[in-house]
Amino acid sequence: MEVDESKKTDGSIGWIPYIPKNVEPRDSPLLDISNQAIWTVSSCKNGYGIDELMSDNVEKYWQSDGPQPHTIHLEFQKKTDVAFMMFYLDYKNDESYTPSKIQIKLGSSHQDIFFRNAQSFNEPQGWCAIDIRDKMERPQRVFWIQIQVIQNHQNGRDTHIRHVRVLGPKRSRVSPTNRIFTGEPHGPFPEHNLVDDEEEFAAFMEVLECEMPGIPIESSNLEILETPTQFYEKLLELTTKSERRIALSSLYLGEGLLEKQLVSTIRERMDQVEDIDVTILLDLLRGTRRSSDGESSVTVMKPISDRAKIFLYHTPELNGLVKRVLPQRADEIIGLQHMKLYIFDDNVLISGANLSYSYFTDRTDRWFLFRNCKTLADFFYEIITTVGESSFIVQNDEVVPSSKCDVHPYLGGSQSYRDLLKLRVESVIEKYREARKSDKTVSETWIYPILQMGLLGIHQEYNLLNKVFAMKDAQIKMTMASGYFNFIRDYEDLILNEGTYQLDILTASPFANGFFESKGFSKYIPPLYSKISEQFLLKMQRSNRMNVQMHQYFKEGWTFHAKGLWREHDNKIMTLVGSSNYGYRSVHRDLEAQVMIVTTDPNLMSRLREEKDRLFKFSTHLDMVALQQPEHHIPPIIRVISRLVRSFL
Numbered sequence: 001m002e003v004d005e006s007k008k009t010d011g012s013i014g015w016i017p018y019i020p021k022n023v024e025p026r027d028s029p030l031l032d033i034s035n036q037a038i039w040t041v042s043s044c045k046n047g048y049g050i051d052e053l054m055s056d057n058v059e060k061y062w063q064s065d066g067p068q069p070h071t072i073h074l075e076f077q078k079k080t081d082v083a084f085m086m087f088y089l090d091y092k093n094d095e096s097y098t099p100s101k102i103q104i105k106l107g108s109s110h111q112d113i114f115f116r117n118a119q120s121f122n123e124p125q126g127w128c129a130i131d132i133r134d135k136m137e138r139p140q141r142v143f144w145i146q147i148q149v150i151q152n153h154q155n156g157r158d159t160h161i162r163h164v165r166v167l168g169p170k171r172s173r174v175s176p177t178n179r180i181f182t183g184e185p186h187g188p189f190p191e192h193n194l195v196d197d198e199e200e201f202a203a204f205m206e207v208l209e210c211e212m213p214g215i216p217i218e219s220s221n222l223e224i225l226e227t228p229t230q231f232y233e234k235l236l237e238l239t240t241k242s243e244r245r246i247a248l249s250s251l252y253l254g255e256g257l258l259e260k261q262l263v264s265t266i267r268e269r270m271d272q273v274e275d276i277d278v279t280i281l282l283d284l285l286r287g288t289r290r291s292s293d294g295e296s297s298v299t300v301m302k303p304i305s306d307r308a309k310i311f312l313y314h315t316p317e318l319n320g321l322v323k324r325v326l327p328q329r330a331d332e333i334i335g336l337q338h339m340k341l342y343i344f345d346d347n348v349l350i351s352g353a354n355l356s357y358s359y360f361t362d363r364t365d366r367w368f369l370f371r372n373c374k375t376l377a378d379f380f381y382e383i384i385t386t387v388g389e390s391s392f393i394v395q396n397d398e399v400v401p402s403s404k405c406d407v408h409p410y411l412g413g414s415q416s417y418r419d420l421l422k423l424r425v426e427s428v429i430e431k432y433r434e435a436r437k438s439d440k441t442v443s444e445t446w447i448y449p450i451l452q453m454g455l456l457g458i459h460q461e462y463n464l465l466n467k468v469f470a471m472k473d474a475q476i477k478m479t480m481a482s483g484y485f486n487f488i489r490d491y492e493d494l495i496l497n498e499g500t501y502q503l504d505i506l507t508a509s510p511f512a513n514g515f516f517e518s519k520g521f522s523k524y525i526p527p528l529y530s531k532i533s534e535q536f537l538l539k540m541q542r543s544n545r546m547n548v549q550m551h552q553y554f555k556e557g558w559t560f561h562a563k564g565l566w567r568e569h570d571n572k573i574m575t576l577v578g579s580s581n582y583g584y585r586s587v588h589r590d591l592e593a594q595v596m597i598v599t600t601d602p603n604l605m606s607r608l609r610e611e612k613d614r615l616f617k618f619s620t621h622l623d624m625v626a627l628q629q630p631e632h633h634i635p636p637i638i639r640v641i642s643r644l645v646r647s648f649l
Contacts, residue, residue: 027169081139088163096156216443225367233358238344254356284312311388313337476501486583498512509559
């Protein structure tokens with residue numbers, strides 16, 4: 001918003017007529033809270049610094065002295081509600097020094113700031129307002145504000161800003177649950193009863209809303225499957241009903257009869273619906289590995305390869321000498337395409353399960369079907385096609401780079417390929433973010449797509465979990481499940497030093513580990529995870545963290561592959577479901593996708609608890625005594641190499 005005003009306006013009061021009109025009465029009158037913050041700038045000419053910027057005399061100004069972006073930092077001593085940033089810009093006098101684009105970021109510190117708003121200016125003259133409230137037009141609660149001048153008029157180098165003001169509401173009003181309650185604008189909790197945890201959770205949700213805005217969904221459109229058989233049957237059912245698109249993203253497709261039946265069903269649907277779009281994304285290393293009878297994911301998909309787009313992702317980290325010397329199976333430790341997304345028209349089935357026999361029969365996992373959710377389906381479809389088009393494709397029984405893969409994944413330079421793929425994925429994220437930011441729907445249930453692609457510098461899951469694990473409230477109940485428990489140090493430290501919640505961790509017993517009794521080096525994988533569990537428990541024990549408990553899953557004849565996070569407090573539940581195991585691989589090496597669900601709907605909350613309870617039904621306590629049992633025996637070689645190989649697990 002730009003306004004005209006005489007350059008002689010008194011800066012201390014001149015901004016008042018130019019505040020946007022869409023300010024709720026409870027926030028009025030807005031107050032100038034600029035002096036509550038400590039101000040610093042990235043650079044300044046001598047005599048044109050903070051004092052001049054904060055002066056009420058608009059004849060004075062801040063002038064930067066260095067490369068763009070030019071930055072102003074504000075740090076508050078406590079969490080503070082902020083609503084607008086007001087800038088006095090004077091193109092008539094400053095010309096090429098006048099900002100043409102300013103970006104605002106907010107956060108709890110300079111390390112976890114998030115993008116809030118950016119605004120362009122065309123020869124501004126006078127006061128300009130940038131709205132930094134959330135999309136429900138509520139103030140943001142922050143410790144830190146970063147103002148960046150991204151561009152000047154006429155491509156000028158340094159910048160002039162003649163005045164800045166930070167405006168906040170008359171009194172604080174933090175919605176304890178963001179937008180996940182129906183009823184009163186504040187939700188069911190009166191402001192004066194707002195507990196610290198609810199305020200913390202609200203701030204967390206505000207950050208998430210800016211990074212990846214939520215999608216409202218009717219709880220009845222969320223189906224939670226209970227068995228691998230249901231998962232397989234649902235894949236077949238949804239395939240036969242698809243009219244426009246089928247998009248499958250998995251680590252690999254197995255070579256057995258069930259997998260071939262799935263491919264046959266897809267082929268039948270392709271013949272029935274001539275223009276249906278079929279897109280499949282697998283990992284190249286795993287998808288081209290041949291079984292003892294010479295078959296692979298690629299050969300199994302031959303019946304549909306004439307019309308389906310079959311993409312194979314290859315990590316850029318496996319290249320050069322390492323690629324030449326590492327044998328098959330071992331090369332997969334470097335990095336994989338790990339997203340498990342199954343899209344049928346506007347229905348999304350998300351899971352941690354791959355497309356192979358054990359995942360259809362006797363491997364415990366989680367399977368969530370989001371029906372009639374076009375926004376989620378479109379987003380994940382674009383992610384699948386974006387990664388796919390930047391990868392290899394199967395053409396005429398050959399695996400070749402896609403025509404849109406402008407940099408070869410392992411011959412074209414690792415960093416160049418990462419930059420290309422990051423740019424493309426981030427453009428999908430930004431498109432989604434822009435489309436969603438104006439939604440002001442109120443709903444009991446919200447879902448948030450979350451990506452983790454650490455090798456590309458995309459850390460949505462990592463940033464989210466850092467905030468979740470740092471929450472402080474003994475009334476919170478947190479549960480985490482992973483078939484391959486291997487927390488990174490950052491998560492361990494937060495749980496150890498910050499969190500006061502009850503945390504239950506469920507992992508696979510050695511018997512339920514998919515590598516139990518494998519041949520070759522793979523046979524050492526279960527004891528490696530026993531060693532990691534032992535180290536974690538010892539850390540908690542030494543720090544007397546009795547609020548953290550571990551459990552192990554064992555069901556005769558079954559393996560355990562479930563992963564997820566649950567946060568329960570009062571009348572709301574948050575859960576994460578998807579491909580990530582929350583370990584080193586998930587954070588740093590693989591491509592991961594999840595959905596976070598936040599709900600206050602009693603029926604859905606009950607179903608989520610029932611799903612979690614089904615996982616714990618076959619669990620026993622895992623402590624230092626249980627780790628002495630024969631199945632947890634840790635060979636001496638594992639004790640020696642565990643630290644060396646942990647980052648590959």
